[in-house]
Amino acid sequence: MMKDGKSIVLIGMPGVGKSTIGVILAKEIGYQFLDADLLIQEQEGMLLKDIIATKGHDGFLAVENQVNRDVDAKHSVIATGGSAVYCEEAMLHYKETCQIVYLRCPYEILSKRLGDLKGRGVALKEGQTLLDLYEERSVLYEKYADVIIDEDNKGIEETLELLKEKFC
Numbered sequence: 001m002m003k004d005g006k007s008i009v010l011i012g013m014p015g016v017g018k019s020t021i022g023v024i025l026a027k028e029i030g031y032q033f034l035d036a037d038l039l040i041q042e043q044e045g046m047l048l049k050d051i052i053a054t055k056g057h058d059g060f061l062a063v064e065n066q067v068n069r070d071v072d073a074k075h076s077v078i079a080t081g082g083s084a085v086y087c088e089e090a091m092l093h094y095k096e097t098c099q100i101v102y103l104r105c106p107y108e109i110l111s112k113r114l115g116d117l118k119g120r121g122v123a124l125k126e127g128q129t130l131l132d133l134y135e136e137r138s139v140l141y142e143k144y145a146d147v148i149i150d151e152d153n154k155g156i157e158e159t160l161e162l163l164k165e166k167f168c
């Protein structure tokens with residue numbers, strides 16, 4: 001187990017593997033796992049894509065901000081949603097209480113990995129492309145990160161090993 005018990009918050013674009021890698025990391029370092037997307041769905045009683053459809057982009061971000069801001073968990077790996085980085089209050093809360101890790105994946109790899117963006121519930125504004133989103137968010141992910149893990153062409157296992165090297 002990690003020494004100081006600080007939780008690890010994973011940030012990054014949709015599809016970088018925050019949820020997939022986060023749950024395995026938690027198990028391997030003896031932490032709990034929380035997925036902020038699932039907390040949002042549970043609170044709202046709706047799927048993410050339906051929350052976005054009903055409340056709109058800004059309404060969704062308000063809920064995402066509140067849910068992440070209210071997370072008070074030690075010894076946990078927390079997978080955030082890709083848009084959590086727009087939620088300033090929540091990000092400042094994580095910055096003060098946790099270690100923030102940006103899983104950075106090159107655009108070319110990510111765009112192949114992501115299929116139907118709408119089905120995934122990505123918070124795209126009208127007319128925005130995945131590349132626009134990538135460029136807009138990269139700056140924010142880097143701003144809040146304490147640690148950056150570059151995925152490049154790594155598989156899930158290799159990325160996990162890098163994370164464990166940092167935190168164990």
Ligand SMILES: Nc1ncnc2c1ncn2[C@@H]1O[C@H](COP(=O)(O)OP(=O)(O)OP(=O)(O)O)[C@@H](O)[C@H]1O
Nearest residue numbers: 013014015016017018019020021081082154155156
């Ligand atoms: N090298 C890799 N690293 C991480 N995930 C990979 C890799 N190669 C393929 N994948 C796949 O990419 C997907 C990552 O999806 P996942 O839901 O974990 O992303 P996420 O970061 O949690 O996205 P979201 O912000 O939408 O919650 C999974 O289906 C995973 O199997």
Ligand SMILES: O=C(O)C1=C[C@@H](O)[C@@H](O)[C@H](O)C1
Nearest residue numbers: 014048081082083121122123
């Ligand atoms: O990157 C995004 O815009 C999102 C990613 C998901 O994890 C969800 O948090 C939500 O569907 C928005």
Ligand SMILES: [Mg+2]
Nearest residue numbers: 018019037079
């Ligand atoms: Mg996820």
